[in-house]
Amino acid sequence: MSVIVKTVTRLTVGLIFLYGIYIILHGHITPGGGFAGGVIIALSFINLDLAFGGKVSSKIFSKKGTGVVEALGAIMFIALALFGMRYGGFFDNFLHPDGEPGQLVSAGIIPLENIAISLKVAAGLFGIFLALIVLQKFESEKK
Amino acid sequence: MIELYVLLGLMIAGAIIAIEVKNLLSAVIAVGIVGLGLSIIFILLKAPDVALTQIVVEIAAVILLIRATLHREIALKPCGSRPFGALMGILFLGLAVVGALVTFSDGLNSFGAPLMTVSSFYPLNAVSGTGASNVVASVILDYRAYDTLGEATVLFTAVIGVLTVMRSPGKKKEEDLQDNNE
Numbered sequence: 001m002s003v004i005v006k007t008v009t010r011l012t013v014g015l016i017f018l019y020g021i022y023i024i025l026h027g028h029i030t031p032g033g034g035f036a037g038g039v040i041i042a043l044s045f046i047n048l049d050l051a052f053g054g055k056v057s058s059k060i061f062s063k064k065g066t067g068v069v070e071a072l073g074a075i076m077f078i079a080l081a082l083f084g085m086r087y088g089g090f091f092d093n094f095l096h097p098d099g100e101p102g103q104l105v106s107a108g109i110i111p112l113e114n115i116a117i118s119l120k121v122a123a124g125l126f127g128i129f130l131a132l133i134v135l136q137k138f139e140s141e142k143k
Numbered sequence: 144m145i146e147l148y149v150l151l152g153l154m155i156a157g158a159i160i161a162i163e164v165k166n167l168l169s170a171v172i173a174v175g176i177v178g179l180g181l182s183i184i185f186i187l188l189k190a191p192d193v194a195l196t197q198i199v200v201e202i203a204a205v206i207l208l209i210r211a212t213l214h215r216e217i218a219l220k221p222c223g224s225r226p227f228g229a230l231m232g233i234l235f236l237g238l239a240v241v242g243a244l245v246t247f248s249d250g251l252n253s254f255g256a257p258l259m260t261v262s263s264f265y266p267l268n269a270v271s272g273t274g275a276s277n278v279v280a281s282v283i284l285d286y287r288a289y290d291t292l293g294e295a296t297v298l299f300t301a302v303i304g305v306l307t308v309m310r311s312p313g314k315k316k317e318e319d320l321q322d323n324n325e
Contacts, residue, residue, distance in 0.1 A: 023195075028275035031191035033283070039199040046206060067306070074299055081292065091288035093273060100274070107275035110284045113291070120295060124302040125203060131309040132211045 001051050009051035016044040020122075027114040028107040034114035038121030045126045054133065066127035073119030080109050080116065147187060154180040167212055175205045192279045 001009075024037030049057040061069075084092030095108035105111075157176035164170050178201030185194035265282055275281040283291050 028277050028280045028284075030277060031279070032195055033192065033277075033280055036192075036196045036199050039196070039203055043199070043203055043206075046203070050206075050210075070299070070302060074295065077292070077295055081288065091285070091292075093285055101270050102276045107273055107281070108285075110273065110275050110280055113284045113288070114280070117291070117295060120298065124298055127302055128305045129207060129210070131306050132207060 005051050009047055013044050013047050013051075016047065017041060020044060020118075024114050024118045025104065025111065028110045029102060029104070034117030035121055037114070038118035039125060041118065041122040042125035042129070045122075046129050049129070049133070054130075058130075061123075061126060063127065063130045066123040066130065069123035070120050070127065073116050073121075073123065076116035076119065077113060080113055084109075147184060150180045150184050150187075168209065171205060171208045171212065174208070175201060178204070192277075 020037045020040035020043075022037075023032035023040060024034055027033035027037065045057055045061055048060070081091045084090055084094055087094040093108040093110070095112075100106055154177045157173045157180065161170045161173035161177070164173065178197065182194045182198040182201065185191075185197055265278055265286065269278040269281040269286075270276055273281040273285045275285070
C-alpha cells in the first residue's frame with residue numbers, strides 16, 4: 001500500500017485496538033460486549049495486514065497463534081460455566097457480591113465471560129481472514 | 144416513523160442493486176449499504192448493542208468479501224429461465240400473502256405493545272439481580288448464557304470448518320510430487 005495508508009495505519013491501529021479493549025471491559029456497563037469488541041480487535045489486525053502485508057501482522061499474531069488463542073477463549077468460557085457447578089449450577093454467577101452496579105469491577109463473572117468471548121471472536125475472525133488470503137495467494141500462483 | 148420507511152426503502156434498493164449489477168465490487172458495496180441501513184434502524188429503535196455489533200460485523204464482512212472476491216475470476220453466467228422455479232415462487236408468495244391476510248385480519252398490535260411476562264422481568268430485576276448495569280449483557284451472559292454457549296459453539300465450528308476447507312493446499316501437492324518422483 002501507499003505511504004499515506006501506511007502512515008495513517010501506523011497512527012490509528014493502536015487506537016482501534018484500545019477501543020476494542022474498552023468495548024470489551026465496559027461490556028457490562030455500556031453498550032457493547034465481547035462479540036463487538038472482539039470483532040474490533042480482529043479488524044485492527046486486518047487493518048495491519050492490509051496496510052503492511054502478511055509478514056508484519058504474522059509477526060504479532062501468526063496463523064498458529066490464532067488457533068491457540070481461539071481454543072483458549074473457548075476453554076475459558078466453558079471453564080467459567082463449569083466453575084459455577086460448585087456454587088449452584090451451570091453458568092451460576094458465583095462472584096456476584098463483588099462491586100456495585102455501574103462500577104468497572106462488578107457483575108461477577110459477566111466481564112470475565114466477555115473477555116473469553118472476545119478472545120474467541122478476535123482470533124477466529126482473524127484466522128478466517130488469514131485462511132482466505134492464503135487461498136487467494138495459491139490461486140494467483142497457479143495462473 | 145417516516146425515517147424508518149426511508150431507510151427500509153434504501154435497504155431494499157441496495158439489495159436489488161446487489162443482485163442485478165454485473166460488477167462484483169459494486170455488488171459488495173451495495174450489500175454494505177444494506178448493513179449500514181440496518182445498523183441505523185437499530186439505533187433509531189433504541190438498540191445500541193445490536194447496532195454496534197451489526198456495523199462492526201458488516202465492516203468485517205465487506206472487507207472479507209472484497210479481499211476474497213475482488214481479484215478472482217468468478218464466472219458470472221446469467222442463469223437461464225426456470226419456469227418451474229418461478230411458478231413455485233409465485234405460488235408460495237401468494238400463499239404467504241393469503242395466510243397473512245387471514246391471520247392479521249383484525250389488525251396488528253401497535254409497535255412493541257404487549258410486553259410479555261418474561262421480558263418485563265428483565266428490565267425490573269436485572270440490575271439488582273446480576274449487578275450489571277447493561278441489561279443486555281446481563282441477559283446474554285447470565286440469564287440466557289446457554290444461548291451464548293450455543294453461539295460460541297457455532298462460531299467455533301465455523302472457524303474450524305473454514306480452516307479445514309481452506310488450509311494451505313501446497314503441502315499435500317509437494318508430498319504427492321515427491322511420491323511420484325520416488
